[in-house]
Amino acid sequence: MNEGASVQEFFGIPFNISNDLPGLVAAMIVFFTMLWLSRRIQLKPSGRQNFIEWIIDFTNGIIKSTMPGKEGSKFGLLIFTLFSFIFVSNQLGLMFQVDVNDVGYIQSPTANAMTTMTLAFIVLLTAHFLGVKKFGFKGYFKNTYLSPLPFLLPLSVLEEFTNFLTLALRLYGNIYSGEVLLKLIYQFGKSFGIASFIPAVPLEIIWQGFSVFIGSIQAYVFVTLTMVYISQKVEKE
Secondary structure (H helix, E strand, C coil), X not given: CCHHHHEEEECCEEEEHHHHHHHHHHHHHHHHHHHHHCCCCCCCCCCHHHHHHHHHHHHHHHHHHHCCCHHHXXXXXXXXXXXXXXXXXXXXXXXXXXXXXXXXXXXXHHHCHHHHHHHHHHHHHHHHHHHHHHHHHHHHHXXXXXXXXXXXXXXXXXXXXXHHHHHHHHHHHHHHHHHHHHHHHHHXXXXXXXXXXXXXHHHHHHHHHHHHHHHHHHHHHHHHHHHHHHHHHHCCC
């Protein structure tokens, strides 16, 4: 991929369009979909209102499983938004991809490590901020790094880095590898004419369905771990 061709400057700030545009497209899809689903809210839900309420109930269930009570209810909107964005981002590259001069302008944003590391950094930074806000810096430091035993401090510090890497790279690895395999199947289908096209079609369909499943699971895993990391910072060890 020709990374240099996709870098443009705005007001002297370089932007990698191939990194930024897919995320913007995914965010717009989420925004307009939720805007459409939430129109004409009624006391007796039906149709599309049932769907958005099902998503809300699902994400609230994730919160309750990791942080029951009033404390967890504060994070309903965060987890709903995060799950919706990651789910759409995981599926975007399955629906369509746009490549120009070997640069992918439309693809799954989460197939890019920069996107997943940014999401992981936001999550962990939020968790630390909430911990300091609730306990003060001294209480936060004691609860996060000196509990249950002070001599475990080096391991606790190392754990923060491993949490960041695993949260980011698990999502990236699953989505990126799925898209790579889809491209390989597509190229195989064109390799030997009709002899390769016929077996490639069912393979592509099967892998598309499996990728939808994997993308859904990875969105669920990401937001579940988000709540786990937040709960570790705002609840007593």
